[in-house]
Amino acid sequence: MSESLNQTAPVPAVEAGPRRVVERGERRFVLLGTAHVSRASAEEVRAEIETGDYDQVAIELCDARHAALTRSRELADMDLFAVIKNGQAGMIAANLALGAYQQRLADQFGIEPGAEMRAAIAAAEAGQTPLTLIDRNIGLTLKRVYRGIPWWQRATVLAGLATSLVSSDKISEEDIEQLKEGDMLEATFNEFAQQSAHMHAALIDERDQYMAAKLLSAAETPGSTLVVVGAGHLKGLAGYLEAGMDDPAGRIAALDTVRPGARWVKWIPWVVVAVIIIGFALGFSRNIGLGWQMVVEWVVINGGLAALGALIALGHPLTVVTAFIAAPITSLNPTIGAGMVTAAAELWLRKPRVGDFSTLKSDVTTVRGWWRNRVSRTLLVFLFSTIGSAIGTYVAGFRIFGQLVGS
Template identity: 40%
Template sequence: MGEENITRIHLDGKEYILIGTAHVSKNSAEQVKEVIEAERPDSVCIELDEQRYQAISEGSKWKEMDIIQVIKEKKASLLLMNLAISSFQNRMANQLNIRAGSEMIQGIASAKEVGANLVLADRNIQITFSRIWGNLGFWGKANLLTSVIASIFSKESITEEELEKMKEQDTINAMLNEFTESFPRLKTPLINERDQYLAQKIKEAPGEKIVAVLGAAHVPGIKEEIKKEQDLDRLTALPPKSVVPKIIGWSLPILILAMIVYTFIASPSAGFDQTISWILWNGSFAALGTAIALGHPLTILTAFVAAPITTLHPLLAAGWFAGLTQAYIRRPSVKDFETLSKDVFTVKGFWRNKVSRILLIVVLCNLGTTVGLFIGGTDVIKTFLENL
């Protein structure tokens, strides 16, 4: 690996040395070490946020996580995506017998060796996910979760030569590449905004000589964005919540309840059948999703009972109740948290680990409930129209 992966920028009396790396490559880590030792910069910027830095420098902090709190804070889907990305990166690194993020680890170590300031230059990954999430409708979110989870179970192998070609993408981009082709607007929060954020953090790094260790996908964008002033407050603001989902969320259950009440008045027997249909469709699909995630029998029963009720209340979700039930019945042990990042390498491990199984229960139960809502709602409308 030579100078072709290094970009030098002179701007406002400062020198910026950008190293374009692959996030799982021995060569990248070696080059980072060589460049920092040769240049002895005032600051070293790495493409990590505080959360990922802690995970790399202190090891996995999964064992400190409160899974019940995660469910209550409605973060199960985001955590599942985090796990998927960790699994994707670690699987490639494991195949090549190197540690994931070794070039960032080397950047941290080399910065200490030469006495340089260490700058965590990337945007918080939860903000990036939230801004991606905010650009999607319901089916887009379901599609994204499906593609991310599917990537966990991919058995495709990759050579280090092929890996070097992946310099066009960082880990998150590599996973979501096909999805951004289907949803081009996701390129903005995923790549463009991070280019702007990284560029500003690099520009603000103390000293006159700055080395930045970056996924090579970001280098072209940063070369342009570093010439401008970026508004970090704008780039870290959470997307405003649209009122449309709220309107639909409240209107749909009110409409369904009104139809059921009218049908009961017009024909009590038809109203009874209509109610039973609603309960069975919603409950059955929620229970099916929970069963696919290998939930405890009581968890499956909870999903069945909760779904017909929670679908009529936009602030509640059957998956939360099912996940909490599973967490109380099969509470994860310290070992489950410690082995989580390794267990998600395989389908069997993903279902075996009590933590990842709870997350799957929340997500699959909610997906099942949504299917049940559409089918059950259609049946309610059909019965209503027949009794007009």
Template identity: 40%
Template sequence: MEEKKLVIVGTAHVSRRSVEEVEEVIEREKPDAVAVELCPRRYYALVHGMQKEISIADVIKSGNVFMLIFQLILAYFQRKAGEETGVKPGSEMLAAIEKAKEVGADIILIDRDIGITFKRFWQKLSFFEKIRLILHLIRGSLNGENIEVDEMLEEDVLDMLVREFRKISPNAAKVLIDERDIYMAANLLNAFSRYNRIVAVVGAGHRKGIENALLKLKDNPVNLRELEEVKKGRNYLKIFTGFFAAIVVATFVFAAISISTEILISAFLYWFLINGILSAAGAAIARGHPLSIITAFLCAWMTSLNPLIAAGWVSGFVEAWIRKPTVNDFSKLAEADSFREMMQNRFFRVLLVAALTNIGSMMGTIFGGWYILSTFGVDIARIVGERVTNLIGGLA
């Protein structure tokens, strides 16, 4: 029986040196199979150069606006890094696929579906971690910082980057890095039931994790279905704002019965203005159309009281109706040379209007509600404190 052999090649996804190393290793080893850090969806897009059409309406209604913005900005950074080296993102994977065909090796796709990974990753981030991450990426694109790709291959630099990301969100880092290491390691072990010699081509940041996972999985197999499950997580910020809005509604009802009409109208006007101004400000910062900004201003007071409708949905749909983004606009996002150029793209502009309007609306619900409740003498700090204590107690 032939001895089993696995060679793991760690690469930078936009490095010419990585492409050459991949070709050299496969040529030297002549493996039975070449495993690549791709899922079927990414493989098809990479090989055929096609992307799935995305409906802007579906994105807005699904509430995945921030996740898509994050993916688009991340793709922009990877493409810019590729331009600096003259290597397109994914070139080392394409080289591995082509070289595998040359030596007669099978191709194994060992990575988890990219959609599942992003959904699990996004669920692990808190609302403020999502905002901070997106703002950090935007700031980097505006500064035009150079990316030292070859330094990315240095193990100590990669370890440092992974550690820094774990500081921001340990749970999210686990999904993006650790879970995929385990998933790919498990698929490699399964592949040895069919092959004796395998060359695995993965990102340099995954090599050490996969090696460690291989040692652990020999004695402790993992259920891959558990790593593919996307649970419907609780949106605690939405729960909090909904709870806040419910108190505001109850206060208005109480005021209508017990307090003068003049005070009630005054309170409503403050609620209307605070919600409207902050929501409209979000749409304006996103450089939305004047009609989208006006829509955000007029509808925010109502959407803040209705958990089934978000202000960003309304302003986003108005922006989409005016801008009329096409599939071609989405495709052109990949060609943007700067964040400013991304802002000129109709598809991206609609996403940003929806996202920033929602942020303004959430702030309006909190600040507007706090002002109204304080006006009517409600001790909101005590109520919220009790609610948070009960929530923590329920999770314990």
């Protein structure tokens, strides 16, 4: 399990992908199930499109995943600070981690990530056949997964996902068999999806509905559509197509909606800040020495843990100092996070080079690569210093409360 992924193994031979044919109104849908670890799937997709029997090709990709496959320059054009400022750092990191999982498969089996989808795109363009992206945005899917599980399970899922995606272990035979029959996202979250009905629903069933609704929206026009999807979606997608939908557009809109978090959660940081400020005031009113002791402990605990996070991310020494100074201040203003300040410092001190963007996808396939690449390391500085500051806020807050009660 711990052997290097640099040694490639022969690609397992697989039979032609399964298929289902569904007719709705004037439109005929040919659903072709593909295997994620087979060159044969890519070849079969290409050959099927080249028959000229289809006036439309639909593939299991969203705009973001399509861009990742076809527009590699987008990473180089990414405004990293804008990404962090807009609160998208976590999502970018998650997408990179999922891409790293796919790249590990490529390294182990000598295949190209998304080979069957690339083949579909290329063949459709060559034959001037209209191409339709039918999958839901990966960001929305991950958000619905995150929102749908209890809050106490989220940390476990995120930690387990991060560990499994950057692990240097080879993909097991059991995982490979699932990838032949299943879905890349489901396989990535497999351990947790088996324990959570909502997670499985968001990853598979909801996307089956979404893709069916996208296809049914154009079912009134006569013709034939080749639908290229992972084999794990074949049964569910065919079922929804056969059953039909009264309002496909409405179903799409509903599945594109992310349930908002509980309103009271948004007030927690402000309540914590109010409690801490009141604690400082009470401390100084009782004893000047006690008040200054609280302030010192606040700075040391909050700043120290944020600095530790930046240090773990191997941030620049001045970034670590910035984290120590900024965290105690930003923690008293929930609108500005310590991670945003430390990330800005890291970007100023170690501006990512063109090469960092060009090698980003390959670098994040290893633990060392996350820390070596300046782009991914900046994301780690943001995430770890944010986590450190958050922990420091609550630890220091409880410490202040305890001193008030005990004095």
